[in-house]
Amino acid sequence: MTAWHAPEALIARYADGSLPDADAWSLEKHLESCASCAGRVSGVVRATAAGAVLADVRDAVLAAATPAPAEATPQDLRHAVPAAATPAPAEAPPPRTPRLLWAAAPAVRGAWLPAVLLVALGAVLLAHVAGFSGARTLLLAVAPVVPVAGVALSYGRHADPLHELAASTPSAGLRLVLTRTAVVLAVSLPLLTLAGLVLPSPGGPGAAAWLLPGLTLTLAALALGGWLGLRTATAVTGGGWLCAVLAPALATPDGAVARHLSDQLSAYVGGAATQGGWAAAAALCAVLLAARRTAYDRLERF
Template sequence: MRNDQWHASDDLAARYADGTLPEADAWSLESHLERCGECAVRVSGAVRRLPAPGVALAEVREAVLKDVRDTRETVPEGVRQPAPPAPRARLWSSFLARALWAAGPAVRGAWLPAVLLVALGALGLAYGADVEGARPLLLALAPVVPVAGVALSYGQYADPLHEIAAATRSGGLRLVLTRTAAVLAVSLPLLTVTGLLLPASGAPGAAAWLLPGLALTLASLALAGFVGCRAATAVTGGGWLCAVLVPALATTRGPALAGLAEQLDRCLDGPLAQGGWAAAAVLSAALLAARRSAYDHLPAR
């Protein structure tokens, strides 16, 4: 039926205004409103009659119209008044708001306090409880911290605005990498400095986890193009924890923390181990670049 052969009834306008009209009927009505001023007035009146939103919209409309009238009265005809420059504080607040949104839910949400808890917990174990293996524990957990941050930064289950963000020009792989960089910028220096403050106790250096952490993060992103963010981070983070914790817990030659330090030596210490992590990071980055289009619609798992 053609849009100009019917008009919206009061009941139809009311149902459209309160959101109870089926989606297909709402689309049909919106298409009709583009051509029919009479029905547009009827729907506008129905919206204004809604309890709180209608009143708020009416007040906003009146305020805008008043500002327009005042501007027309004060500005001579034919003269365009330049817009006043925005205050510097407002510009900075707008920039910070956009940067915070781009950083992702992980940096805005509970992940950041969790990172601080890991760092402070390690310091508390070392200097408050006199635990000699605080650095091995930190080195075992540190590589999965940015992996967890990536899992909480992207995807429809982690970000309420995921669909909107993914549809923007800066969505896809660019948004994934932006949020990953924000996660790494927080976790790498914080956990490395914490490791430097802890007693060595036979564990590898405080910065020995940096390449493994980067490699695991890039591997998570590369795998996410196939199975989704949550499944990818579970595989990489869980695989790392199993690789370092299971042999330490299964050892019978001494305390578990000593076994953990030995296992971390094998996984992190020395040119061969670090070279292997560097190669893994490069391969993961290459796979990311090769499959960049897959990140426009990551699997929802």
């Protein structure tokens, strides 16, 4: 609950449509946590010409959603929903946890979560069942692009059937993208790091050496998303990493792919100086993302 309440003049301007967009979004955000103001705004809006239209729409939706007996007439249906013309009293806003789960849902559903489990379990099976000594090296090479792919698959019309609805809320834009990115990181980072810890190590970088590169690539994808859109930006960053790490190892003439891949990873993620460079790059990407945060208000691009 908040001690501030919207003044009558502000509510009146919101109801007649004369309130600037930025102020309207701010008021709508306040209404999420203030049932008192939500009830006052609802009453003022119902008194306008739009209120009658909204009541008619509500009547039509309720009538369509209410199963009618075979012998019912349209007049019966109109009387079967006596509360349709009387708006329900304002209710308290839903708890923060369900709202957060709703916002984060696309980040943990669909094919992405099974894909993360497949990568982690596949590496473990390669090492302990197939006896492949380079399983940990291969996992460390692929792991940094997993959260990047998760970001691409958790946001946008292609991932969320309620994208247009989410895009119209005051919490949309960069805040929603960061919420889903945080969920992606919270799932992928511990799973892939745990998988790396249980794999035999023939040498090379440690199981957690990929964490800073993975975080940096994710932030780089978000920063580039302000210019290119998230799907293109994640393809550029993730594809660039895979080409830089895998292409030289696959092109080795002697066929010792696992050894060359381990050498490539050591060069890219091994050592304090290299990790410091990734940390600096992550900070730079975060600054760019903050500077371009308003670009995420144009959600139709993503």
